[in-house]
Every structure is written in structure tokens, then in C-alpha cells.
Amino acid sequence: MGVKGRIIRVAGPLVVAEGMTGIQMYEMVEVGEERLVGEVNRIVGDKAYIQVYESTTGLKPGDPVYGTGAPLSVELGPGLIGKIYDGIQRPLDAIREVAKSIFIRRGIKVPALDRSKKWHFKPSGLKPGDKVSGGDILGEVPETPLITHKVLVPPDVHGVLKWVASEGEYTVEDTIATVEVPGKGEVELKMYHKWPVRKPRPIREKFEPAEPLITGWRVIDTMFPIAKGGTAAIPGPFGSGKTVTLQSLAKWSEARVVIYIGCGERGNEMTDVLVTFPKLKDPWTGRPMMERTILIANTSNMPVAAREASIYTGVTMAEYYRDMGYDVLLVADSTSRWAEALREIAGRLEEMPAEEGYPSYLASRLAEFYGRAGRVRTLGSPERIGSVTITGAVSPPGGDFTEPVTANTKRFIRVFWALDARLAYSRHYPAINWIMSYSAYVETVAEWWHKNVSPKWKQYRDEAYDILLREDELKEIVRLVGTEGLSEKDKLILEVARLIREGFLQQNAFDPIDAFATPQKQWKQLEAIIDFYHAALEAVSKGVTVKQIKDSLAVLMRELVMTRYKVPNDKVEEIDKIKQQLIEGLQKLVEGQRTAPAIAA
Amino acid sequence: MAEASTRVVREYETIREVRGPLVIVEGISDAAYDEIVEVELPNGEKRRGRVLETAQGYAVVQVFEGTTGISARGTKVRFLARTLEVKVSDEMLGRIFNGLGDPIDGGPPITSGVWRDINGDPLNPAAREYPEDFIQTGVSAIDGMNTMVRGQKLPIFSGSGLPHNKLAVQIARQATVRTGEEFAVVFAAIGVMHDEALFFKKFFEETGAIKRAALFINLADEPASVRLITPRLALTLAEHLAFDLGMHVLVILTDMTNYCEALREISASREEVPGRQGYPGYMYSDLASIYERAGRAKGKKGSITQMPILTMPNDDITHPIPDLTGYITEGQIVLSRELHNRGIYPPINVLMSLSRLMKEGIGPGKTREDHANVSDQLYAAYSRAVELRSLAAIVGEESLSEIDRKYLRFGEAFEQRFLSQGFFENRSIEETLDLAWEILAILPETELYKIKDEYIRKYHPKYRKKAQQQQ
């Protein structure tokens, strides 16, 4: 049945085999006596070039290679949520049990979905004789308390329903429906199906993003928002906060399902997620976060070819939950490690390198990946809208944003959160540089904010942003004349900019209160700072000095900053009180000015 | 180092080409990838190597001890049907080895032990346990602001001529955990100079630390290929000690810059497409296969804490070696030539330094409740002080506000009192934090944006004095 050939060359993760006539591009193969998993990525005559997803140590010419007849695919069905997989969807927990070791041993084969677990299937009401097509909902399974898993007709199945199982307990291998497919006969459907990872799952229609994906992070939601179905990149040198920011998004954002891909990064970061997510409560539902999360861990020391595959494995799962009608957030840390894996494999294939050794198709692969994000009308009935939002870390060598991965990524994303080593050095976290960052969704999400939070949102956001830009200009002047040489109005700008930086832009991921700010809290904080600015500007125009303001209001200004830590999301009125005190304090200064005008001079 | 018993040994005398550290052997069609090879020179000298690439009709072999003196004729190449394995045991503690694991201290050969592939296997992310046990190094800049935990990989980024060895030795001597368990030390010197090797040897012998240490020494004048082996050997032993025998192991690897140079040399001789500055494109993955061999694991008592040392070429932190390292390790301790020139020891640039695992290792029950806040405040204030210092140098101190001038004084005190300490000065974490409060007290209380009111009232010297007076 399958093709069988023999190895003629081994160089790192690349194996060349001959006698492979009939093999297909991207077909999954099994290599050597241990049947290591590999994938064909070039065919020349009867020779196949294979990237192997496990260590190739010990493989030698003459060893067998078996075709499987199918492309590299993932299993999609109930039981994905809460799991940790490697880059080609092998369950790492189960591997640990089988290997009876803390180390990953190669050649271990464990199915992605538990074959013995029973799920409670409830049919949707489709009747024998009904016409069904890809995406139709056959029934539901409570996968976790947070996620009702919709059992879908696979995208490529169209026909007439012959039989549906009645409500009850089934394993993923049990047949739960049969469909008469023209030309194919009767097809048995199970609660899971396979889908090739490199092929986007079909949809009916793609829309522009319309709503914000609220993340609870002020600098993101208010300054550089991301929308449901949007794309964002977060580039930065090491230690600048990519991982902490992405983990925070995975924790706090309003997505219904989160796919977290640790692509060529640290083992302990995955452990961190595994340890903290079950303990943390999703702020939107109050349930443990692990009940909505899937982890894909192909850490830096795991085989490089599987790292290349990991982002496709992840995005395919994301599309699958999107097809159920959920808003899915996909987090990829780091896409640079994926690109490097691509480069390494291309190098072994002796392909012509383009920029910095990356293959010439780097840009098109990036475009394909980010192209799988979007807000869509899914296939099948009942009609539903789902979304995949993609956020990817980029790790530029030396922090240089002109390098190929950052530069090409910029072409395909709409939100750019540029991390800045200098901010990170002074522990301004998240170190998102407000001059270099941008979001194409500010206008898109303004409507939501105006309707749900405050009609003044956009105006205040822009004003805060302008103050930051003005501060940047003033810093140049200060470099020449010192702070004392500035006008009072400009001194006030510096003070307010500091409030914005310390009290608004910064957000400590490890403080239980600061780590997540609701849109209401974000707004109150922004409003307090800007209203204070307006009042102070007026006071200054009436002759009050900035030094006077600082001398008499420093305690309250510190209080305003400390609302980050002190004011929980359900007590945001506290912020108004501080603002009120500040404004009264300013009025007193103005009054003092009137009664003792001499001091002003 | 020796190889475990062989299965089918094949011998060839058909060397087609010798290129750098590589030998290309013709006629063989069943060499296994990564297979170990013995090369016998016409004069009977034996060297070791491994298969880097295998194909029908040839194999590319990397010779660890270099190819000097190897001729295409008369040299025998034996393929040993084994991967590179090493026998490791706790017998190796107290001993000194060369870079390939052969004893060089005049002691007996290692007889007991288990055979292990030196490349190890990747630790399953699902089997890791998160590191969280505070290590007190007695160095304020580390304990206070870049706290190390057991199972962390925390490198020192240094420059040539900076006192990284001194600092490493001070840490190795002073490092303790609150529960009191001692560290076993596995020390790998990679391409170091004789005097450096002597410095470490002397330290281990004089302090008696050698009893619980194993030293692997590869000198600068020894072949580059060995440098790829030495750290892996050290880590294979460390894994055995930590995960089989339940010990807490501190692994010191110095100097990883020499390791990377060797990697580049071998890559160049294979004519691979070079990445940045001639280093191979896979250097990130290769370094990760070393650095990731650290941590804790479920059901295992022991741990591996790694402290790699590297010298940044031209003090440039964006150079590929520190850059890729920083992308893998869990933070970095950066040394500064500027501080060193000003006579400050240890010359740690705290702003560029980072410990990513600090958050889990500090706080009530581990260090002290105010630790995180104090550290954040020190960072914020010191970075402001540094910024204002360069401003003051241009516009003059008098053009700064009163508060800004206080920041300048804070910066001075930070460097002279907090950062500076003696080579034999071992500060407890409480001493470190109290010292931090003393210098933070230079600033107005309203500037302490990062510290909760309750901690200010409890630990700020002003309130402490009041509380003492009342008593």
C-alpha cells in the first residue's frame, strides 16, 4: 500500500531516501526501525528529502522509510483543551507516562486524543435523510465547564445523513453518525477527524475585525488595541517582556479559547503556564484558565523540525474551535524560532539562501500564517461567526528591527507592539515603546468603547498620546537647558507624562490587582489623569507653578499612580475620589494665588 | 571518556579529504548519524570523532582532537557502532578531568558508573517542576535585584579583563539555600588559559570545595573540537547527580565564547551557509541543547543550576554569542567595564541584568514581603539617577530640580554602598534589603511609587526609628 524506500543520506534533521516513487509532497513518513515521524519536503526523481521530527542519531543509509499516504495532520475532537502537546501534537503528559522518564524518548507513539475517555454526546436534532455538509453541527459534548464542544461534520464531507447516535457516552473512536456521500458510499463519522496542518480550514466568508479583543492591559486596550480576528506582532530583544505580555494575553483576554505555542523557547516557561493557569481564574467566567487553554510546547532543545511544524499544528486547532463559533486567541512565542527552523531545514536542503540565510519563501510563509487569522462566517449550519486572533512574538537578533523576520512580519500584521530594551532596563513593563508601536484598529474599536464605556474615550486616548509625544520632544530640549529652563506649561507636560507612564502605561504582571484592568478601570484611570491635566493647566495659566502643585499634591499624585495596585476592578469609583481631591487641591492653589498674588512672581 | 562496548566495528583506510577538523571517509555506506569513530594515525596515536553526515559511499567525521598530523594514507578510521557515551558516577566528585573526561589529577580511573549519551535527551516540559527555592549568594546586587533560584540557568555576561572569575568563585563559595543543603559543583573550563584554570583549581583545593566538585578542563591550546564535548560531558554528569542521585548541582561553564568560536570553526570547515557574523544558523538550537539542561523535575529531589560565563566580544551585548545566550537563559548578570574602571566590585550593571525566575523565589517565607517592591523601586530610581547623571553632565546640576538632585545622591549611594562589597563579604538577604531601604530613604517618600504604604511604614528607616524610640 504505502511507499517504502531506503535512506541514502543523513545530515542532522534531514534524511534523503531513495525508492520513494509515488510519495507525495508533505506526506508524513516513518523513518528507520523506530519509525520516527518525518515529512517529505522535496522530491527529486525517486528521491525524497525528509525533515525528521525526532532526533536522527543512529540512523544510517539503508534504513527503511515508510510512506503513510497522508500529509502531516492533527486530530481534532473533544479532549484537546487543557492538554500539552509537542509540535506535532504528541501529548507530552502521556509520553511522560509511557517513557517513565522525565526525558522525552524518541519513537514513542501515543494518540493525541485519549481513546478510552468517554464523552457525553448530545445530538443536535439532525435527522436521518437530512442533507449535511461540512461544518454542520451533529451534536455537542461538554468538553470542559467552559467549552461546549460542537461535533462538526468534517469540512470535506457532504451527503445525506443516514444515522445519528442517540444521547449517551461515547469515546472519540465510536461512530456517532453515518453519511451517504455521493461517489464514496457510506462514511462513518466520529467525534474527531483529522486535518492536514498546512491547509487552512475552509470558511464561508471573511469579515473585517469589528470588536476589540479586550486584554485587560491598558497600553494595549487603550493605546494599541487588538481586535477579534486581528493580527499583532510583539518584537523585542531578550528580556524585554514578550513572553510575559503574551502569557498575560493568554490569561486575561476575552477570548473563549486560547492556544499557546511555545515555539523554540524555554521549558520552564511552559511549566510556568502549566502551574499557574489551573490556579488562575478566568476573569470573564471565574473558572480555572486551563479549562480554555491548549498548550503546544516545542521548546528550544526539542527537535527543530517539529518546531517548524508547531505553529501550523496550533493554528489548525485554533481554526477548529473558530469553526465551532468561538473567538480564539493564538499566541506564538516565538515566530523567530520558527523562522530559524525554516532556515535550518532550508540550509540542509542546500536551497539558495536569500536575506541572512533565510529561504526566499520566508515572506510568503509568514503571510500564509498570519493569513489564517480573521473573523469569519463558518461553514455549516446553524450559521455562526468565529474568529482567530494571532499574536506572535518576534525575537530579532541584537534587537535590530530591520532584520528579515521583523521586517517581513510587519507587512502582514496590523498591530505592532514594539518592545524597547531601554524601557525594560528601567523596569518600565510592559516595555511597549509608544513612539514605535501602532495599531490599525484604533478607529475600529472606538465605537465599542464609546458605546460601552465612555463617549469621550477616543478624545482622551488621543490627548494622552499627544502628551507622550510632546514629552518626547521636550526631552530633547531638556538635554540642552535642563528642566528648570522650561516653561511652566511644559513642566506640567513632563509631570503629567510621568503620571501616564507610571500610572497608566506600566502594568505589573505579577501584582494580583494590577495584572488585569477592566475597560472601566482603564477608563477611570485615563480620565482622572487627563481631567487632572486640564485642571492643572488652568491653574498654571492663572499663575500657579508646577513646583507648587508638586509640593502640595505629591501625596495625591502618588495615590493616583497607586490606584494600579490599590483599586480593584469592582471599586473603580475610588479613582474618582482621588481625582476629585486633586482637582480641589488645584482650586485651592488657584485661590491662594488670588489672595497672595506676590508669590507667583 | 571511553566508549561503551561495541557491536559491529567497521574499519576503513579510505580517507578522501581532510578539511579543518573534518575527515571525509569514502567507501562506507552504513555509518550511523552521530556514530563514534576512532581514528588511528600511522604512528599508532588514537583520536576520537563522530559522524556529522552519512551517505551511501561516504561519511563526514569530526575529529575531536583535531586533524593535525592526519594523512590520507595509512590512517585507519574505525566506526564503533555506538553514540558518544560517557560513564558517569558520584565517584567523579573530588576529581579533575580533561575536556574529554579522562582523569588528569593522577588519581585512579573511574570504575563505577552508568553509561550515558552525552547529548542527553530533552527534558519533557510536562515533567519539569518550576524552580522557586531562593539561593542566597551574599551579593546584594544579585540577591536583592536579580535573585537566583535553584534550577535556574543564569549566565554572567562579562568582558575580557573583568572580574567574572572572581565573582563566580565568590558565588560558588557563598551560595546557600535556607534549608541548608549544599551544592555539588560541576565545573567545565572550555578553552581557558592556563592561569585561569589554575585560579579555579586553587580555589577549589584551598577552600576544600573540591571534595564536592568535579572539574573538567579543556585548555586554550587544546583542539577546538573538544570544546563541543566538554560542556555536554559536564552536564551529563550533572544530570546523573541531580536526577539519579538527588543532589543539588551547580554547573559552572566558562567560557561559552570559546565554545561558540569552536562551533563556528567547525561550521566553516563544513562550508555551511553562515548566519550572523559567520556563526552557524543553528547556533541558537545548539546552545539551547546545553543551556536547557538545567532545572528541576517532578518526582526528583535534585536540581541543576547553571551559571555559564561568557565574555562579550568588544563588550557588545548584541554580539551573537551573548544575544543568543540571553534568548535562552533565564536572565543574565551583566558586568560593566565602566563600573570596574571606577573601582567598584562587583561591577554589576544591574539595569542590564535580569533574573527571570526571581518572582517565584522571593517574598514572604522565602526572603521578605517587601522584596519585590524594594527591588522594583531600586530599579526605577537608579535608572532615573543614571539618566539624570548624564543630563547633569551637560546642563549642570544647578539646572536640575531639587528632587532630581536627590536622585543623583541616591545614585551615588546605590553604587558606593549597595552595589560595592568585598570579595569576602557575605550579606544576608535581610542585610541587603535593609541597606536598600537606607539608600531609598534619600528620596522623598512621595517618590516611592513602587512600594506599598504598609511596607513603607514597616521598613522605611524613618518609621523604624520612630518605632524604636517608642519602645
Ligand SMILES: Nc1ncnc2c1ncn2[C@@H]1O[C@H](COP(=O)(O)OP(=O)(O)OP(=O)(O)O)[C@@H](O)[C@H]1O
Ligand atoms: N540510572 C539510574 N537510575 C536511577 N538510579 C540510579 C541510576 N544509576 C545509579 N543510580 C543510583 O545511584 C546510586 C549510586 O550510583 P553509582 O552509579 O555510583 O552506583 P555504583 O553502585 O557505584 O555503580 P557500580 O555498580 O557500577 O559500581 C545507585 O545505588 C543507584 O541507586
Ligand SMILES: Nc1ncnc2c1ncn2[C@@H]1O[C@H](COP(=O)(O)OP(=O)(O)O)[C@@H](O)[C@H]1O
Ligand atoms: N508586565 C510585566 N510586569 C512585571 N515584570 C515584567 C513584565 N514584563 C516583563 N517583566 C519582567 O521581564 C522579564 C523578561 O520578560 P520576558 O517576557 O520573559 O521577556 P522576553 O520574552 O522578551 O525575553 C520577566 O521575567 C519579568 O521579570
Ligand SMILES: [Mg+2]
Ligand atoms: Mg520570551
Ligand SMILES: [Mg+2]
Ligand atoms: Mg558509586
